[in-house]
Amino acid sequence: MAVAVRSEFGVILERCSGLAEDVTYPSVRRWREDHPGGHAVGHFQVYFPEELIHAAGMLPVTLMGAGSRLEAKQADSHIGSFICSVCRTSLELGFSGRVGFLDAFYTTPICDVARNLAGIWGRNFKGMTAEILYLPQNANAKQAVSYLRNEYARVLAELERIAGRPIEEADLRRSIRVYNENRRLLRELYRFKRETPWLLSTTEAYVLAKAGTVMPREEHNEILRTALAEIPNRDGRRQDRVRVVFEGGFCEQPPLDMLQLIEEACYIVDDDLLIGMRWIVDDVPETGDPLYALAESYLERSTYSCVQHDDRKPKEEMLLRRLAESGGQAVILAAAKMCEPGLDEQVAYSKALEEKKIPFLLLDFEEKMTAFERMRMEVETFVESILFD
Amino acid sequence: MSVKQAHAPQLEGELVGRGRRDGNRLFKEWYAELDAAAAAGDPTAYVFVMGSAAEVLKAFDLNLVFPEINSLQMAVRKVSLDYLNKAEDYGYSTDVCGYVKADVGMHLDARKHPNGRIPKPSIVVATNMCNTYVKWVEIWQRMYGCKVFVLDIPGQRGIGWSTEPGSEQFENDRRYVQSQLEELIEACVAVTGRPFRIERLQENLAHVNLMAADWKAVLRLNQNIPAPFNAMADGLTYMGVLSAYRGTEAGARYMAELREEMEHKVRLGIGTIAEERFRLHGVGPACYPYFRRFLELFQDWGAVFVSTEYLAYAGGGLDLGIQFDVERPLESLAEQLLITGRRSMSNMFFSQDQLADTVRDWKADGIVYHSVKSCRTVSTGMADSREYLTRIKDVPSLFVESDLVDPRIWSEAQFKNRIDAYFEALGARKSAALVAAKG
Ligand code: SF4
Ligand code: SF4
Numbered sequence: 001m002a003v004a005v006r007s008e009f010g011v012i013l014e015r016c017s018g019l020a021e022d023v024t025y026p027s028v029r030r031w032r033e034d035h036p037g038g039h040a041v042g043h044f045q046v047y048f049p050e051e052l053i054h055a056a057g058m059l060p061v062t063l064m065g066a067g068s069r070l071e072a073k074q075a076d077s078h079i080g081s082f083i084c085s086v087c088r089t090s091l092e093l094g095f096s097g098r099v100g101f102l103d104a105f106y107t108t109p110i111c112d113v114a115r116n117l118a119g120i121w122g123r124n125f126k127g128m129t130a131e132i133l134y135l136p137q138n139a140n141a142k143q144a145v146s147y148l149r150n151e152y153a154r155v156l157a158e159l160e161r162i163a164g165r166p167i168e169e170a171d172l173r174r175s176i177r178v179y180n181e182n183r184r185l186l187r188e189l190y191r192f193k194r195e196t197p198w199l200l201s202t203t204e205a206y207v208l209a210k211a212g213t214v215m216p217r218e219e220h221n222e223i224l225r226t227a228l229a230e231i232p233n234r235d236g237r238r239q240d241r242v243r244v245v246f247e248g249g250f251c252e253q254p255p256l257d258m259l260q261l262i263e264e265a266c267y268i269v270d271d272d273l274l275i276g277m278r279w280i281v282d283d284v285p286e287t288g289d290p291l292y293a294l295a296e297s298y299l300e301r302s303t304y305s306c307v308q309h310d311d312r313k314p315k316e317e318m319l320l321r322r323l324a325e326s327g328g329q330a331v332i333l334a335a336a337k338m339c340e341p342g343l344d345e346q347v348a349y350s351k352a353l354e355e356k357k358i359p360f361l362l363l364d365f366e367e368k369m370t371a372f373e374r375m376r377m378e379v380e381t382f383v384e385s386i387l388f389d
Numbered sequence: 390m391s392v393k394q395a396h397a398p399q400l401e402g403e404l405v406g407r408g409r410r411d412g413n414r415l416f417k418e419w420y421a422e423l424d425a426a427a428a429a430g431d432p433t434a435y436v437f438v439m440g441s442a443a444e445v446l447k448a449f450d451l452n453l454v455f456p457e458i459n460s461l462q463m464a465v466r467k468v469s470l471d472y473l474n475k476a477e478d479y480g481y482s483t484d485v486c487g488y489v490k491a492d493v494g495m496h497l498d499a500r501k502h503p504n505g506r507i508p509k510p511s512i513v514v515a516t517n518m519c520n521t522y523v524k525w526v527e528i529w530q531r532m533y534g535c536k537v538f539v540l541d542i543p544g545q546r547g548i549g550w551s552t553e554p555g556s557e558q559f560e561n562d563r564r565y566v567q568s569q570l571e572e573l574i575e576a577c578v579a580v581t582g583r584p585f586r587i588e589r590l591q592e593n594l595a596h597v598n599l600m601a602a603d604w605k606a607v608l609r610l611n612q613n614i615p616a617p618f619n620a621m622a623d624g625l626t627y628m629g630v631l632s633a634y635r636g637t638e639a640g641a642r643y644m645a646e647l648r649e650e651m652e653h654k655v656r657l658g659i660g661t662i663a664e665e666r667f668r669l670h671g672v673g674p675a676c677y678p679y680f681r682r683f684l685e686l687f688q689d690w691g692a693v694f695v696s697t698e699y700l701a702y703a704g705g706g707l708d709l710g711i712q713f714d715v716e717r718p719l720e721s722l723a724e725q726l727l728i729t730g731r732r733s734m735s736n737m738f739f740s741q742d743q744l745a746d747t748v749r750d751w752k753a754d755g756i757v758y759h760s761v762k763s764c765r766t767v768s769t770g771m772a773d774s775r776e777y778l779t780r781i782k783d784v785p786s787l788f789v790e791s792d793l794v795d796p797r798i799w800s801e802a803q804f805k806n807r808i809d810a811y812f813e814a815l816g817a818r819k820s821a822a823l824v825a826a827k828g
Contacts, residue, residue, distance in 0.1 A: 078773040081790060082484065082762040087769075112520045112737075115544075116769035119739045122548035123777045131547035132738075137517040138541035138569055147565035151543070154558065309523045309539055338484050340765060344524040347480040348531060364482070 009230035012223055013204055016211035021256070023066040023098060027215045031059050032101050039162055042099060044090060044107040044114055045251045046307055047276040048133065049294050051179050051284075052156050054217065055171040056163040062213035062276070063099065064253055065089040068368040070096070078120055084338040085366045086252035087113050094125055103162050104129035106155070109137060110251065110307035111341050129158060139299055139310035148295035156291070172290035180283045182217045185224035187278070190270065192228075194326045197267035198236040202246070203259045209274050242266040242386050245323050247349065248334030248342055249273035250305045254365050261376045262332060265383040270326035275305055306345035315345060316352035323358065330359040330386055332379075337366045359386050405659060408618075408647040412626035415643060417504075419633045424505030426452040432581045433508040435529060438628075438703045440516030440730050442540055442573060443635040444597060444722060448589035449577045452508060455632055456525070459502055460491040461625075464677035464794040466503045473795060486521050487763040487794035489528070496532060512536040512580045514573065517544075518705070518734055519766045536580055538573055542566060542730035548739055554724055567723035587718060593636035594713040594722065603644035604631060605710030610651040611695045612751050614668070615660025617651045621671050621694035622684050623661070631704055666691030667815060670747055672698045672740070672774075673759035673767050678796035686805055687757070690812040696751045698740065698767070702733040737767050740774050745782050755815055756786040761793045785818060787811040 019027050028040055039058040043050075050060040065086035072088035074095035079088055093099045105128060107117045115132055122130035134151055136144040160167050186209055192200040208227055212220035246268045248254075253273065262268060282301040285293040304310070304318040323331060333349050335342035346362060353360040361382040363375060426433055433452040436442065443453060463469040472494030473487060479497060481490050500507040510529050513536070515522035523539055530537045543562045545551070552559040574585050607627070610617055618624065627647060634640025654660075669687065671694045676683045687694070701708045706729025714721040736743060748756060758775050760768040771788070778784045789807055792798035 078776060079770075080760045080765070080768040080772060082760075083765060083769055109517060109520060109544075112766035113769045115520070115734075115738050116765075118547055119741075119770050120773045122739075123741060123773060129547065131550070132544065134543040134546065136541055136543075136565075137520075137523065138539040140539075141541065141565065141569050141572060143565050143568040144541075147543075147561065150561040154546075306524075307520075309527060309537070311537065315527075335482070338765075340484075340486060340521055341524055343482040343485050344489070344521075344528070346482070348527070350480060351531075 007230065007234070009227055009234060012227050012230075013207065016223065017207040017256075019214055020207045020210035021067070021069065023069045023093065025061070025098065025101070025214055027211075028059060028061055028101055031216070035059075039103040040101050041104045041106070041159065041162075042102040043105070043133075044117060045086070045276060046108070046110050046305060047135070047279040047298070048106060048108065049152060049298070050217070051172060051175040051290075051294060052152060052159055052167075054175040054178065055167050056159045056165075057171075058103070058159065058163060059216060061099070061102065063090045063093060063105070064213070064251075065367050066093060067253070067255055068370050070098075078124070082338055083113055084252055084336050085368050086336065087117060089367065090117070091120060094121060102128060104131070104158070106131055106133050108133050108135050111339070129162065131155075131158070135298070137309065139308060140312070144299055145292070145296050148298060149289070149292045152291045152295055169290055173286055176284045176286055176290055176293065178217045178221065180286070181221050182212065182224070183278060183280060184283070185221060185228065187281075188228050189224065190278070192231050194269050196236070196238075197241075197243070197269055198238045199231050199234050201263050202268040202271060202273075203256055203263060206256070206259060206273055209277060212277065213274070242330060242383050243269045243326070243328045244330045244332050245269060245319070245326060245328040246271035246273070246332045246334065247319060247322075248332075248336070248346070248363070248365075250275045250307065251342070252336035252339060252367050254334060255367060255369060257372055258365055258369070258375065261372050262379050265379050266330075268332075269328050270322050272305065275303060279303055279305075306341045316348060319349055320352065320356065320358075330361070330382075332361050332363060334363040334365055337364055359389075404650050404653050407650050408643075409623055409626050411643060411646065412630045415630050415634060415639065416626070420502075420504040423452060423454060423507055427500065427506035427508040431508060432511040435510040435513040435526070437515060437519070437522050438632045438705065439518035439522075439733050440540060440542060440705045440726065441632065441635060442514050442516075442570075442726075443632075444590060444593040445570060445573055446514070446577065447593050447636045448585065449581045449583050451511070451577070451581065453633065454507055454510070456492045457488055458629060458632065459495065459504075459507065460488040460794050461677055462502070462504055463491050463495070464796075465680055467678060467796075468503055469678055469794045470796055472498070484762075486765075487792055489521060489525050491794050492525070493528060496529075509533055510535040512538060512576060514538045514540055516540045516542055516730060518542065518702075518730060521766065536576055538576055540566075540569055540573065540726075542726055542734075544731050544734035545739055554728075559727070563720075563723050563727055566727050567719055570719055570723055570726075590718050590722075591715045594715050594718055596636050596638055596641045597707075598712050598715075599641040600631070600635065600644045601707045601709075601711040603641075603648040604704065604707050606648050607644070607651050608696065608700060608708055610648070610655055613655045614752065615658065615665040616668065616693050616695040617654035617659060617661070619661045619684070619694050620697045620700055621675055621687075624694075624697060624700050625675075628700060628703055631707065635707075661693055662688055662691060664691050665693050667755070667812065667819075668693060668695045668751065668753045670694070670696050670698075670744070670751060670753040670756045671759065672744070672756055672771060673761055674699050674764070674793045675759065676761075676791045676799055677793050679799050679801070682801065683804075686808050690808070692812065694757075695753055696747055698736050698744075701743075702736040702767075704733075705729055706732040738770060740770065741777050741781075744774065744778060745784070748782075748784055754785070754819065755811075756784055758786060758788045760788065760790045762790070762798050763792050763794060785811075785815055
């Protein structure tokens, strides 16, 4: 009988996908057990400067809903009917006690559903800091960076209070270094996806990245380093497949099954999944005032998303650039149901692609969807139309 | 001659209802001016009711277009569905805010609004008070290539968080807002080719001071029993004038006269219906495509909306009775924008304590929450805030859902059932309280 020998990559992948999809947060619970008196701080999508949390010796945890793995039983009675699923299940994580290990919860002004989360969280989960980190919404204001630097200082003071100790500049610099390394490794991961998508699928890259949202980044860096070293040795044969860019995964996350079904028909060579982890596209300076460096990087060394208006980054142009840089031929424009910013942008993107005669497919999804037959047909038909055009 | 003297000898018939009549007249005039501006191609700013920066824009004689008011008017005139359909045919999802879609439909139809032609935007200013504003302005930017200015007003960070002018935190935020105002002025100079004159800004601020003081008084006059106006019905007209005529002499005069009318009604005990049986506080806007019916369903029970959150947040916080220091105009404007803008946002995101205070001060018997599909800004936290107030303060409330512009979401039978059941329970509760009080 042949015994299947799993590669190291396979082992890592399995572990990451287990951690990334498990709504009981085993890695966070274990971390808390290993760090008696330690603190965990949760933040909602899309971007949060985790370096601040990390520098306090705390564990940052990204809350991004729970897909179909958790029913929003209690949350549904606390939130309006016409609200995206990621907010419902994120709240359910709170109501069900699954994230009771958190000492604080932060949200940002990505949309008004997200802003409302701070109030709902604060009214219901007493004893836990529940705040909005007011990222600047006028990204073009001359004082945006200095304003944000002060806003980061405010959050830092609250984290110091929770930690019961001051956070020194040296702590922040160390964290910036760890996160710079993490972003560099993620860029490497995406390079494989772009250049050799037959060696690394998007679903794989996704779970590898997502595991970082529930574990210390040093550990995640180790995982990524090992995985990256393994990828070139993987068996994978290049196929003549359509290369697409997937746009629309910035906040609510599409189910893994959905990504998989797309990948059965084509290569996804770039995407905006978990874009917050890759928001900063270059190293944050490791010298000077670390808070200023982080604030400046958020505004000046960053990618784009439909939840940020920045005159310097017209989103259609940014998408076209993403497409060109990844050598994509077509775009899948996804949007989460009930997501105002995502749905608004979908129209703008589609008009721009139409004008450039670039094939695109519109897909609406929900993190909790479980039936994909119709979507599978749509994707297959779309890919065939490109192949046989 | 003061406004009060001018109207002192008026007959009651002329005074009562004047605010509505004059409001409608001013509204027509405003739309006529926009129509003329569209024909002449005059420079125009698109702005939003929550934080319009009208004080600055009017210093440049820019025409102001309020797209939210345009969409609301389409709904009240029962033509919104045509516009919604146009936008949906163009590609907008049924789940996108209907105000945005009705507006997009109008732009696709060469800016023909039932009230007249709407001029093209030269500059658009969005505050962050609603995030959809920011998405909305991007649509016009693509359509017209106009200048977009996002005026960012950092809001309340969490429950129990507040800052006072002079504190380090407040000053950090104020500096940011003030520098944005300076950049907005630069943008207006560039767009209009007109110089900035600080005296014009000071004049506008002085008009707002008068308007805000009277508006605050008008709102508080509704604490009387019976309430002199229906905040959901009449309040809408007043709010329209408040937005469109903010920073003008006509606007200040209107509000002074409105105050006079309300004082008069209070003196004579004139309410809005024959017998005011229930006093309500409204959270969320009305269903404008069925506005009359929406209001009747409450009035039939002798219920009056004595206050609404809408009059607070849609006025950009003017309900607080802003007073600008005209001697340091920009600094003061930044400061007040921060205070009032923050308060508007808190009304939506951290509403629970303010709601409880309003119920107490306006002597409301209960709260009506109208959650609207279009507006996640006001609707997301409603159910939770309601649950909290019921649990902590025992405020009886009704929760209904429809939309503010999309007639397809309205179900009268469902509305009526819930409203009837609510008032039956509220009536029983009031009787029981009466019996208990008599002891
Ligand atoms: S999915 Fe869209 S609507 Fe929901 S929280 Fe995220 S950005 Fe907001
Ligand atoms: S989401 Fe609400 S506040 Fe924002 S534009 Fe739509 S209706 Fe107005």
